[in-house]
Amino acid sequence: MTQRTVLDAPDITRAITRIAHEIIESDKGSDNLVLLGIPRRGVPLATRLADQIAEISGGETQASELVGSLDITMYRDDLRGGSYRAPEPTRIPSAGIDGRTVVLVDDVLFSGRTIRAALDALADLGRPAKVRLAVLVDRGHRDLPIRADHVGKNLPTSSSERVNVSLAEIDGEDAVTISGGRE
Amino acid sequence: MKHLLDTASLDREDAVAILDIAEEMALVSQREIKKLPVLRGRTVVNLFFEDSTRTRLSFEAAAKRLSADVLNFSAKGSSVSKGESLQDTIQTISAMGADALVVRHSGAGTAHRLAHTGWIDVPVVNAGDGTHEHPTQALLDAFTLRRALNGFPASGPVEEGPRGRGLDGAKVAIVGDVLHSRVARSNVHLLARLGADVHLIAPPTLLPWGAETWPVTIHYDLDEALAAEDFQAVMMLRVQHERMHESFFPNAREYARLWGLSAARLAVLPAETFIMHPGPMNRGFEISAAAADSSRALVLDQVENGVSVRMAVLYRLLTGQEETND
The missing domain is CATH 3.40.50.1370 (Aspartate/ornithine carbamoyltransferase)
Known part of the structure; x- marks a missing residue:
C-alpha cells in the first residue's frame, strides 16, 4: 500500500496558527468564543487552537475556559448498523454555549455526517448565537449540504483513498497522510 | 453482547464498559434537555409478571430518556390471569413489534428462556427472575x-x-x-x-x-x-x-x-x-x-444511579450490529 505525507508537523502547526487568527478576525475578538472539539482527534486540535487564541488575545482569555468537547456518538445516523461504539466524553465550558459563538473543530471533513450529528447534539445542549466549523483537512465528497468556515488544507482525494490524521497527543506524532486508492 | 441475562457470565471488560457509559448518561441528567435520540422509533417492552415499583419506573425512565417508545405490561389485569401461557403472551407482544424486552418473572430462568427459545428475536434484559439474578x-x-x-x-x-x-x-x-x-x-x-x-x-x-x-x-x-x-x-x-x-x-x-x-x-x-x-x-x-x-x-443514590445504569445497558444492547456469537 502506498502512503504519502501531505502535511508534516510544521505544516500542521502553521495551519492551526492561521485558523486561530481567522477565528479571532471573523468573531472580532475572543470574548464570546467556545471551541468544541469532536472526539477523538478534534479535541486536541480544539485545545491547540484555544491555546493559540488565548496567546494572540494577550492573556485576557484563559484557554481552558474556551475549549470543550462534543461527542456525537449518540447522534449518529448509523447507530443501528455497523459495530458497537462506546460514547466519548462531552465537556462544555462552565459558561455554557447559550448566546455564544461555537466553533466546532474536527480533523477531517468528508461526508459531512459527523457535523450533521454535531449540530443535533449542540441543539440539545443550548442555543448558540452562531455555529462555525473549523477542520484541519477538507477532503471533499460531501453527502450533505455542509461546508467548513476554516480549513487547514483542502485535499482533493478519490473516495477510495484514506486520509489519516495523526496528532502528538494521541498518536505520538503530527502528520497527515494519504494511503490506498487505485494504483 | 446481545442479552443481559445474568452477571455470572458478564466479563470484567463489558461490566466496566457499561459503568463507564453510565457515567456519561449521568451527565445527561444535568442538561436542560434530558434526552438522547439513540433509540428513536424503537419500542422497549417492560414485561412485569411480578410486582415492582423502582425497577419498572427506572427502566421506563431510562428507555424514555433514550427516546424509545415504552410499552408496559404487568401480569395483574392482563390475559395472564385468564390463563394465557408465557409463550402466547410473548408471541403476542412480538407480533406488535418490540425491539427489546425487559422481563421480571417469579420463575428463575425466564429471561434466559425468552432469549433462547425463538419465540421472539430481540435483546432481552433480565429485570429479576425468581431467586436467580437481577443483573x-x-x-x-x-x-x-x-x-x-x-x-x-x-x-x-x-x-x-x-x-x-x-x-x-x-x-x-x-x-x-x-x-x-x-x-x-x-x-x-x-x-x-x-x-x-x-x-x-x-x-x-x-x-x-x-x-x-x-x-x-x-x-x-x-x-x-x-x-x-x-x-x-x-x-x-x-x-x-x-x-x-x-x-x-x-x-x-x-x-x-x-x-x-x-x-x-x-x-x-x-x-x-x-x-x-x-x-x-x-x-x-x-x-x-x-x-x-x-x-x-x-440507598437513594442507588435508586438515582439505576436510571443511568439502565440507560447504559439499553444503549449497549440496542446499538451496533450484533456479533454472531451471541
Whole structure:
C-alpha cells in the first residue's frame, strides 16, 4: 500500500496558527468564543487552537475556559448498523454555549455526517448565537449540504483513498497522510 | 453482547464498559434537555409478571430518556390471569413489534428462556427472575460503590468520574437473606469479577446450597464478622417474606436482634463504611431507621444511579450490529 505525507508537523502547526487568527478576525475578538472539539482527534486540535487564541488575545482569555468537547456518538445516523461504539466524553465550558459563538473543530471533513450529528447534539445542549466549523483537512465528497468556515488544507482525494490524521497527543506524532486508492 | 441475562457470565471488560457509559448518561441528567435520540422509533417492552415499583419506573425512565417508545405490561389485569401461557403472551407482544424486552418473572430462568427459545428475536434484559439474578441492580450497586469508594459523589453528574476502574481491593459485606436474594447472587458474581473481596454474612438457613463454591468468604455471625473485618461497604438484603414458605428463623424479633443493622451495630462500624440496601426496606427489621437515614447510607443514590445504569445497558444492547456469537 502506498502512503504519502501531505502535511508534516510544521505544516500542521502553521495551519492551526492561521485558523486561530481567522477565528479571532471573523468573531472580532475572543470574548464570546467556545471551541468544541469532536472526539477523538478534534479535541486536541480544539485545545491547540484555544491555546493559540488565548496567546494572540494577550492573556485576557484563559484557554481552558474556551475549549470543550462534543461527542456525537449518540447522534449518529448509523447507530443501528455497523459495530458497537462506546460514547466519548462531552465537556462544555462552565459558561455554557447559550448566546455564544461555537466553533466546532474536527480533523477531517468528508461526508459531512459527523457535523450533521454535531449540530443535533449542540441543539440539545443550548442555543448558540452562531455555529462555525473549523477542520484541519477538507477532503471533499460531501453527502450533505455542509461546508467548513476554516480549513487547514483542502485535499482533493478519490473516495477510495484514506486520509489519516495523526496528532502528538494521541498518536505520538503530527502528520497527515494519504494511503490506498487505485494504483 | 446481545442479552443481559445474568452477571455470572458478564466479563470484567463489558461490566466496566457499561459503568463507564453510565457515567456519561449521568451527565445527561444535568442538561436542560434530558434526552438522547439513540433509540428513536424503537419500542422497549417492560414485561412485569411480578410486582415492582423502582425497577419498572427506572427502566421506563431510562428507555424514555433514550427516546424509545415504552410499552408496559404487568401480569395483574392482563390475559395472564385468564390463563394465557408465557409463550402466547410473548408471541403476542412480538407480533406488535418490540425491539427489546425487559422481563421480571417469579420463575428463575425466564429471561434466559425468552432469549433462547425463538419465540421472539430481540435483546432481552433480565429485570429479576425468581431467586436467580437481577443483573441491573448489581450494576447500579457497583456503579454506586465505585463512585463512593473513589471519593466521588455517590450519585449525580460527575465530569471526571472513576472511569475505567473496577472495585479492586474493596471489602464488601452482603448481609441477610442470601437464599432468596437474586440481588445477592448478581452482586456476588459482579463485585468479585470487578476485583472486590465479597463476604456473605447470614444464618445457615438463609444460605443456598453451593454458596461455598462462590468467590466469597462466608460468616455465620454478624457481630463477629463486623468486629473481625474492616468492611468498606455493608449491603443489607431485604428479608423476602413472599418467597418464604417455611420457617427459616424463629421469629422476626430474633432476626432483627441477631441480623439487623441496628443503631448499636451502626455505631461499631468504622465511620467511613457505606451502607447499602437494594430496597424496598423493611425498617426496624433488617435495617434500623438510624442506619437507613444515616449520612453513610447510599440507598437513594442507588435508586438515582439505576436510571443511568439502565440507560447504559439499553444503549449497549440496542446499538451496533450484533456479533454472531451471541
